[in-house]
Amino acid sequence: xxxxxxxxxxxxxxxxxxxxxxxxxxxxxxxxxxxxxxxxxxxxxxxxxxxxxxxxxxxxxxxxxxxxxxxxxxxxxxxxxxxxxxxxxxxxxxxxxxxxxxxxxxxxxxxxxxxxxxxxxxxxxxxxxxxxxxxxxxxxxxxxxxxxxxxxxxxxxxxxxxxxxxxxxxxxxxxxxxxxxxxxxxxxxxxxxxxxxxxxxxxxxxxxxxxxxxxxxxxxxxxxxxxxxxxxxxxxxxxxxxxxxxx
Numbered sequence: 359x360x361x362x363x364x365x366x367x368x369x370x371x372x373x374x375x376x377x378x379x380x381x382x383x384x385x386x387x388x389x390x391x392x393x394x395x396x397x398x399x400x401x402x403x404x405x406x407x408x409x410x411x412x413x414x415x416x417x418x419x420x421x422x423x424x425x426x427x428x429x430x431x432x433x434x435x436x437x438x439x440x441x442x443x444x445x446x447x448x449x450x451x452x453x454x455x456x457x458x459x460x461x462x463x464x465x466x467x468x469x470x471x472x473x474x475x476x477x478x479x480x481x482x483x484x485x486x487x488x489x490x491x492x493x494x495x496x497x498x499x500x501x502x503x504x505x506x507x508x509x510x511x512x513x514x515x516x517x518x519x520x521x522x523x524x525x526x527x528x529x530x531x532x533x534x535x536x537x538x539x540x541x542x543x544x545x546x547x548x549x550x551x552x553x554x555x556x557x558x559x560x561x562x563x564x565x566x567x568x569x570x571x572x573x574x575x576x577x578x579x580x581x582x583x584x585x586x587x588x589x590x591x592x593x594x595x596x597x598x599x600x601x602x603x604x605x
Contacts, residue, residue, distance in 0.1 A: 412439060413462040413470055421601075422447050425486035427567040429598040434461030437481075449485040456480055456580060459590050472557065477577035481558050482591065487571045493563045494541040497534065501544065505532050513582035516543075533560070533581065543584060553578060562588075566595045 416433040423446045433442045437451040454461060455469045456478045462470050469478050489496075504525035509517040515535045521527035529552055535543040548559035558575035566572050574591050 411471060413467070414439070414442065415463050416442075417461075418442075420444050422450055424448070424450060424484055425569050427570045427599065428601070429484065429567075430601045431598055432461055434463065449483060452482040452484070454480050454482065454594070456576070456587070457583075457590070459594055477557055477579060479557065479577075480587070480591070481575040483573045484570055487565060487569050489571075492565045492571070493544045493546075497542050497544045501532055509534075514584060516581060516584065533584075535584065543588065545581075545584070547578060547581075564588075564592070566592070567599050 414433050418433045419430050420433065420436065420442060421444050422429050422431060422441075429450065431450070431452065435452045435454055436442045437453050441447060441450060453470070455466050458466070459480075460466065468474070469476065472479070491499075504527065505519040505521055507519075509519045512518045512533055515537070516533045517535070519532040519534060521530055521532065527546070529549055531547050531549050533543075533545045533547055537543075543562075545560050545562040547553065547561070548556055553559040558577050560578055560581065561573060561575045563571055563573035572591070572595055574587075576587060580587055
């Protein structure tokens with residue numbers, strides 16, 4: 359019969375090996391579990407980021423300085439992620455849904471992603487003024503010399519003028535509405551195939567604040583609502599400048 363000492367020596371080695379192997383397996387499976395959880399979280403974050411497509415539903419209001427003006431704008435109206443921060447900026451690009459004039463949200467995602475080809479987003483840019491006159495003020499001294507005097511009727515009192523071949527705007531038309539006691543409403547629009555390919559082919563600029571130029575682009579489907587669009591854009595800009603934000 360083997361002595362107890364020989365039995366202990368022979369049986370302890372495999373027991374030690376088995377215990378060490380089990381511990382290694384435990385660590386390996388633990389690391390795999392942690393890695394799986396990390397991948398799951400990363401995938402969830404990445405999936406959400408991809409689904410947002412660069413949009414955000416955050417309503418944190420940013421204080422942004424552009425030249426001598428300060429505007430307060432929520433994140434979900436700011437088009438580009440890198441611009442969603444407080445501080446000075448040379449230019450600020452925004453987008454809002456018509457007619458609500460609100461920023462991105464889960465409820466508005468179809469409009470912002472143009473699902474079904476629907477065009478209902480206004481694109482707005484704020485930057486220091488480069489010209490002393492806005493688009494309405496440029497009509498008589500500048501655009502009036504670049505368009506054909508004959509025009510065709512457009513929606514809601516607009517007259518549509520073609521640009522002359524020498525103007526350099528041969529792929530555009532000028533939409534003008536002249537009403538007593540008011541500056542003319544003037545808007546440049548792409549024409550033909552270019553207009554169909556653009557989400558917002560009609561553009562207008564106005565002066566706001568101390569020294570800001572605001573330009574906004576809209577789809578041609580809204581041309582018949584130009585009065586309401588103009589009024590709402592100006593009202594929104596006033597809210598930004600007064601520091602009340604606008605969601």
